[in-house]
Amino acid sequence: MSKVAKLAIAFLREHPTRVVLTSLATTAAACMVIWLASGYDALLQSFDQWATVALGHYELSIAPISTTELTAVPQEVVKAMRADSSVAVADPMWLKRTVVRGNAKPFDPTAPRNEIKQGRLEEGPPNVRSEYSVLSSSTANPPFDVEGEWLDADQSDALEVVVRSDTAQRLEVTTGDFITVSYNDKTWKLQVIGLLKAPSLGAGAYAVPNMLTPSAGDIFIATQLGEKIFGQPAQISFLGLAMAPDADVNQFRFSWAPKLSRFDVPVQFQEAYEIEEALDESAAADNLRMQSYAGTGISLLVAMLVIFCTLNMGVTERVRQFAILRAVALTRRQVCLLIFAEGLLLATIGFLGGLLISWLMLSGVSLAVPGILRHGATIGASSLTLAAVATYGGAILAAAIPAWRATRVRPVDAMAPTAQSAPMGLPTPLILFGVALIPVNPIITFIFPPTAETQVLSYFGIGSVSMAIGFVMIAPTVVFLVDRLMGPILARVLGIDAKLLESQITSQLWRTTAASISLAVGMGLFISVQVWGFTMLDGFLVGPWAPDAVLAFPKGGLPLEDVRKIAQIQGVNPQQCLPIVVEQPRFVEDLTGSAERPSVIRQDNLVIVGIDPDAAFDGSNPLFDLEWVAGTPQEAVRQMRAGRACIVPDHFLAESGLHVGDNFDLAPPEDAGGSVRYVIAGAVRLPGWHWQTKLTGFRSRTHRAAALAFANYDVVAEDFDFSTATHVWLNFASTDVNPDQIAEAAERILAVDRPPIAATSEVGDGVKIMPVEKIRQMTRNNAARWIWAVSQLPIAAVAIAGFGVLNVILASVRARQWEMGVLRSIGISRSAILRAIVAEGAMIGIAASLLSVSFGVMAGWCGCGIAQYVSFFGGLHPALNIPWPAVSLGLLYVMALSTLSAVWPALSISRLSPLTLLQRGRAAI
Numbered sequence: 001m002s003k004v005a006k007l008a009i010a011f012l013r014e015h016p017t018r019v020v021l022t023s024l025a026t027t028a029a030a031c032m033v034i035w036l037a038s039g040y041d042a043l044l045q046s047f048d049q050w051a052t053v054a055l056g057h058y059e060l061s062i063a064p065i066s067t068t069e070l071t072a073v074p075q076e077v078v079k080a081m082r083a084d085s086s087v088a089v090a091d092p093m094w095l096k097r098t099v100v101r102g103n104a105k106p107f108d109p110t111a112p113r114n115e116i117k118q119g120r121l122e123e124g125p126p127n128v129r130s131e132y133s134v135l136s137s138s139t140a141n142p143p144f145d146v147e148g149e150w151l152d153a154d155q156s157d158a159l160e161v162v163v164r165s166d167t168a169q170r171l172e173v174t175t176g177d178f179i180t181v182s183y184n185d186k187t188w189k190l191q192v193i194g195l196l197k198a199p200s201l202g203a204g205a206y207a208v209p210n211m212l213t214p215s216a217g218d219i220f221i222a223t224q225l226g227e228k229i230f231g232q233p234a235q236i237s238f239l240g241l242a243m244a245p246d247a248d249v250n251q252f253r254f255s256w257a258p259k260l261s262r263f264d265v266p267v268q269f270q271e272a273y274e275i276e277e278a279l280d281e282s283a284a285a286d287n288l289r290m291q292s293y294a295g296t297g298i299s300l301l302v303a304m305l306v307i308f309c310t311l312n313m314g315v316t317e318r319v320r321q322f323a324i325l326r327a328v329a330l331t332r333r334q335v336c337l338l339i340f341a342e343g344l345l346l347a348t349i350g351f352l353g354g355l356l357i358s359w360l361m362l363s364g365v366s367l368a369v370p371g372i373l374r375h376g377a378t379i380g381a382s383s384l385t386l387a388a389v390a391t392y393g394g395a396i397l398a399a400a401i402p403a404w405r406a407t408r409v410r411p412v413d414a415m416a417p418t419a420q421s422a423p424m425g426l427p428t429p430l431i432l433f434g435v436a437l438i439p440v441n442p443i444i445t446f447i448f449p450p451t452a453e454t455q456v457l458s459y460f461g462i463g464s465v466s467m468a469i470g471f472v473m474i475a476p477t478v479v480f481l482v483d484r485l486m487g488p489i490l491a492r493v494l495g496i497d498a499k500l501l502e503s504q505i506t507s508q509l510w511r512t513t514a515a516s517i518s519l520a521v522g523m524g525l526f527i528s529v530q531v532w533g534f535t536m537l538d539g540f541l542v543g544p545w546a547p548d549a550v551l552a553f554p555k556g557g558l559p560l561e562d563v564r565k566i567a568q569i570q571g572v573n574p575q576q577c578l579p580i581v582v583e584q585p586r587f588v589e590d591l592t593g594s595a596e597r598p599s600v601i602r603q604d605n606l607v608i609v610g611i612d613p614d615a616a617f618d619g620s621n622p623l624f625d626l627e628w629v630a631g632t633p634q635e636a637v638r639q640m641r642a643g644r645a646c647i648v649p650d651h652f653l654a655e656s657g658l659h660v661g662d663n664f665d666l667a668p669p670e671d672a673g674g675s676v677r678y679v680i681a682g683a684v685r686l687p688g689w690h691w692q693t694k695l696t697g698f699r700s701r702t703h704r705a706a707a708l709a710f711a712n713y714d715v716v717a718e719d720f721d722f723s724t725a726t727h728v729w730l731n732f733a734s735t736d737v738n739p740d741q742i743a744e745a746a747e748r749i750l751a752v753d754r755p756p757i758a759a760t761s762e763v764g765d766g767v768k769i770m771p772v773e774k775i776r777q778m779t780r781n782n783a784a785r786w787i788w789a790v791s792q793l794p795i796a797a798v799a800i801a802g803f804g805v806l807n808v809i810l811a812s813v814r815a816r817q818w819e820m821g822v823l824r825s826i827g828i829s830r831s832a833i834l835r836a837i838v839a840e841g842a843m844i845g846i847a848a849s850l851l852s853v854s855f856g857v858m859a860g861w862c863g864c865g866i867a868q869y870v871s872f873f874g875g876l877h878p879a880l881n882i883p884w885p886a887v888s889l890g891l892l893y894v895m896a897l898s899t900l901s902a903v904w905p906a907l908s909i910s911r912l913s914p915l916t917l918l919q920r921g922r923a924a925i
Contacts, residue, residue, distance in 0.1 A: 011338075302518055302522070431473060479847045519852070526791050530787060535881045552726070557724030558726075582608070587664060648682075743768060845894050
């Protein structure tokens, strides 16, 4: 074994440049894996579980659907939750608002009132707020981390209070100070025993009002003390739920959601945007972990291809040495071990280098930005394991074919004359097999799609692997065609003799193919991410069906007699300005199967909009420009005028199995046991309705909805008890309208019919306007950030693969030194030789680009198809969208990297004189 190790080291020392480049590539691959995995480990250590989210240490919150303060959660809900084995803790909490004062100056009634600017409430002088939310609870554990002490429920006579940290700053109090709580002309003096580190979560500009969660409390007292202060028995404003360790939160939530609305007082899970983000925190961590696994796979492939090129070149160049060693010293087994030893040595260098560089990078981030990795740089066992898998696994796989080739060398080969490099023939059977494998993925995705969710993963695995193997098998053909077709074109562009480029990249077909594939791995993934991301985005980007803007009114709505005034605002098209009412009721039956597997459209509720059907959908100039999939606008409007008929999006029919003419039952949110039945009068395409309803406040009850439906204004207003319009949907009179001025004018109209804004009003309590173009831009920006974040890993893989390309070109140049010496001797200039080598790098880039774009587009397309059956955001079936600007930039990046990789070898060889080239022959560079 020591003999094999010594020979391996000697062989590697023979070509130091090649070893350095290969080591840099494997080091970069290992560094990428360690960075991702260690970043994941460090972030997990930095997470304070549920400490910075709206729910605190609870996973769910249950509150009445009605938003009036007098409505309380029934005791039956508490009993039902505590009886469920999935629930570990069910803590009732009582929330009331009253006057609280600390050391800060009290409110000065002579100070200027807050002003409304651009549809938003601007804060006035400091300390104007005097009312705060008092949360009474008997829980033994604080909902958030506490600095100091928590309440002792057994000490009912203790006049103690815990204050939120941000509230304590406003009140100018700290632990040990006193605050006063006033209610019904009585004042209580309470000592602050702790500060609660709860997040500050106000209502967003277009979000649902503050949800009933532990973060809604400003000060926290024991329940018995709350009963004394407020002079009444405690009520249950909401219920905090902590789940059992093995409970599935999503399954529990969606299975219980329909049942909660059937209690005497209808209740629901609190699912505002902030809470949904809290539930997604662990999923985000899982995504980061999956990204580290994906990075390991990509790094393994890149390391394998780079090391393969190095080992394969060594075997080709050392045929005679292996033959002599076989004759005098080594067995076939030892020759095989020799090749694997070389690969493992290269992997070891890369692994140790990646470990060192990653540790330095993490340490630098920890020192520069200590808030990100508060526990310092962490490289745990999982990081080391994944890095070892990428480097050593890649080395072992890469050594397999070169080792087999080396063992095929016979001792008699040492006597054979040196073979001249000649173009290698194409492996026709493998190419035909590859051509047959590539269509497997689109066939099983679109022609014979999975019929059950249990089949999705197997379909995805079979399709992806088949397609990847197919493209690898046809890669030699792509390289051959590029050599034959692009060689003459590049020769003409660069002004060199076309014969200089003949068979340049096919003389060592497998070496060049491996380099092209190594580049294509990263770029193919980059293009697939772009195609997948932008294709999926089409389903969420608001289409031309939507009017220009939505005006959203605060609680109390807009009296219908004022709609005419809104239509007369400068900038509003008076012919296309309609009042609407919006509600978000649940289905009486789970039509979409949300309890089995929730998704963006498999939910237990929908958003229903009441609107004038004639002005909205019929006539020569309707407000909505809809693409009808089923039914006609005339028939739908006729049915909507006659009764409870509605228009639904086409995907809702696919998910629910319903058809035009079928009906479904909705449960009015504040009517326990009640239901209303709507018939489907038509189906239309509504791309982007998700963001339209999210950013306009249409989702007033829960964070998700299955569909956006339209019905008659009067019917919806009667069914769900609306006396005023909640929104106005409108088009602008021209393209240069200022939406904020419209909101200000609407605010002035609304202010005439309502009392002045109280001093305790929260920011954002005015009229808001959301232009549809702003929604589109926000959607594009969010999607672009996500797509770019996912694309960074493939881009890094392409950069790593550049070392492999450089290695291949160096070996190619080294093998042809004598030939180039002859060419220089017969009059070929240095410049022509340099341009020929640069053209060789460009042709490798072209081959990689062709493989990348073919694989990437097909993988992204099939990925979108399979995502319809498994992804949370699937089910919309958008059309294929290839973002050519991003794809073109990616291909230019590959071309530039491959071409630049040839510059150093070209400059190195062009500087040598013809005599030196002839004398050196195959000497190492």
